[in-house]
């Protein structure tokens with residue numbers, strides 16, 4: 001279900017929780033409650049214990065020290081964190097864990113509450129986003145040629161380092177994003193991965209002006225990407241088995257909706273595969289016009305069945321993947337999102353129900369983008 005479209009009323013920009021304690025409100029409370037609000041050196045978080053099927057409970061609650069920002073870093077008090085399919089792949093072990101008990105979450109919207117030595121890009125109180133790309137080496141041939149998304153030794157939020165399924169997170173300020181003021185925390189969170197990666201997938205699909213775009217799978221990322229394409233004058237055809245997703249696609253302006261492997265009503269210049277389903281690659285390639293391009297947007301895809309050169313690739317059809325994003329992609333996308341007034345369909349979950357959010361995502365019970373909201 002769609003809980004809400006872009007609105008201005010979903011969340012305040014800051015919560016009444018005051019970690020410094022001693023506020024006037026606190027002074028009037030019973031001692032036990034005041035004790036609860038006293039500053040603490042630990043925080044609650046969710047971590048991946050033993051990766052496995054989501055119904056076996058691989059995500060567990062943990063108590064961790066509140067992290068301190070190092071040089072060039074900032075600490076965010078997490079207000080909202082999007083739930084991405086990559087988190088599910090990590091919890092289930094499709095994406096091998098890079099370290100035990102890592103805290104997932106790479107669509108983090110928070111308020112800067114501490115600066116590391118030398119950090120000067122933001123000030124305390126700024127609303128900032130942290131995304132998947134946490135750090136790159138800056139020295140490899142890819143970093144030096146404007147392709148830092150292909151860095152040979154990258155660091156990723158919520159995989160290599162702890163992410164936003166927590167009350168606090170520490171990030172490098174150079175890799176953080178200023179959040180456009182027109183988006184509240186709830187609606188900004190999905191922009192940081194679903195939005196940015198979808199935007200890069202759209203670039204990779206080489207959609208010509210006024211072209212015909214096919215979208216396979218229609219969740220958090222796809223519904224944002226479709227709006228960018230529509231704003232650029234494309235005709236968009238959506239292939240998904242979910243009836244709710246089809247209705248959302250039509251309401252956003254899609255020209256047609258159909259079943260996941262149905263041929264679209266016209267040949268496609270470009271297609272993006274958002275569903276992590278390799279068996280959809282052949283029908284998506286077959287749906288391309290001559291010279292068309294299919295971009296696979298996910299970090300994980302089940303095996304692709306054998307392809308027929310003549311039916312799937314000949315006539316210069318292209319098949320390509322999408323790997324993370326550059327910071328320029330992120331900045332360009334956020335500016336565009338604000339400019340066209342992107343409608344973000346969200347499905348909010350209380351922060352302490354992260355495990356339920358992942359289960360719902362696994363069982364296709366989320367329409368739009370699931371977002372954890374901190375109290």
Ligand SMILES: [Zn+2]
Nearest residue numbers: 137140143151
């Ligand atoms: Zn590099």
Ligand SMILES: [Zn+2]
Nearest residue numbers: 084086193194
């Ligand atoms: Zn993601």
